[in-house]
Amino acid sequence: MRLRxxxxxxxxxxxxxxxxxxxxxxxxxxxxxxxxxxxxxxREVTAxxxxxxxxxxxxxxxxxxxxxxxxxxxxxxxxxxxxxxGWYHTHPDHPARPSEFDREHAWPWxxxxxxxxxxxxxxDMTSWRLADDRSGYAAESIEVA
Amino acid sequence: xxxxxxxxxxxxxxxxxxxxxxxxxxxVGEALDSLVTQHGDLRRHLFQDDGRLRSFVNVYLNDDDIRxxxxxxxxxxxxxxxSIVPSIAGGSPAAHRATRGTAE
Numbered sequence: 001m002r003l004r005x006x007x008x009x010x011x012x013x014x015x016x017x018x019x020x021x022x023x024x025x026x027x028x029x030x031x032x033x034x035x036x037x038x039x040x041x042x043r044e045v046t047a048x049x050x051x052x053x054x055x056x057x058x059x060x061x062x063x064x065x066x067x068x069x070x071x072x073x074x075x076x077x078x079x080x081x082x083x084x085x086g087w088y089h090t091h092p093d094h095p096a097r098p099s100e101f102d103r104e105h106a107w108p109w110x111x112x113x114x115x116x117x118x119x120x121x122x123x124d125m126t127s128w129r130l131a132d133d134r135s136g137y138a139a140e141s142i143e144v145a
Numbered sequence: 146x147x148x149x150x151x152x153x154x155x156x157x158x159x160x161x162x163x164x165x166x167x168x169x170x171x172x173v174g175e176a177l178d179s180l181v182t183q184h185g186d187l188r189r190h191l192f193q194d195d196g197r198l199r200s201f202v203n204v205y206l207n208d209d210d211i212r213x214x215x216x217x218x219x220x221x222x223x224x225x226x227x228s229i230v231p232s233i234a235g236g237s238p239a240a241h242r243a244t245r246g247t248a249e
Contacts, residue, residue, distance in 0.1 A: 024236055055236075065233035067203040067210070083154065087233050094237035102235035105201045107190055109155035112235070134189055 001140040003127045004044040012048045014122040017090040021120040023059040026089040027051045028073035030082040063089045086111030096124040106130040148176045151228045159186040174217030201232045
């Protein structure tokens with residue numbers, strides 16, 4: 001599984017993560033599936049939609065996107081003739097790896113991009129897909145083009 | 146009552162690649178039961194092991210969140226549409242776990 005991000009999409013996520021530090025930020029990934037959804041599949045993110053983190057009680061280590069915002073992201077994708085491929089969020093001062101909390105709140109198929117932000121500086125970016133049986137994540141390689 | 150249950154894109158692989166499933170039900174809960182009876186692989190992505198809806202799974206009857214109606218007991222009528230919409234949530238490990246070096 002491969003996830004291709006345009007330079008602009010990558011920059012927007014990194015800039016959003018730095019701007020929001022020390023809070024987690026989140027947003028939607030819009031694009032297209034290019035080569036199917038199997039193990040060798042490739043999807044391309046051509047636009048990102050920054051969203052508001054609704055978790056104002058613990059925004060440093062939690063994020064939340066409401067169903068209303070999910071529907072808004074789906075509409076935005078549809079208007080641009082794109083698909084809502086997944087979501088990004090940041091881990092301020094933590095590694096860019098999915099937490100147990102992430103796993104419990106995920107669905108398969110979506111790409112979950114995580115950006116580590118250390119002391120306001122964007123760092124590693126990773127992407128993950130939940131297994132069909134919810135047992136864990138598989139890493140999705142990221143390409144920038 | 147004949148009800149249409151809309152399947153969100155991420156879950157269509159577990160529902161025969163369909164964007165909706167037609168069910169017969171008297172309540173929203175029965176509609177969801179019928180859905181996961183027809184398509185068993187959907188169950189784990191909608192329900193916890195104890196049978197309750199997962200906390201991030203939201204269900205709408207037409208345009209209304211069933212939490213503000215009668216939840217799963219909300220009655221349905223012919224031609225209604227039930228939609229499944231996720232909330233997206235997550236975050237980094239809690240601070241006390243990070244201090245133990247747990248990189249989850």
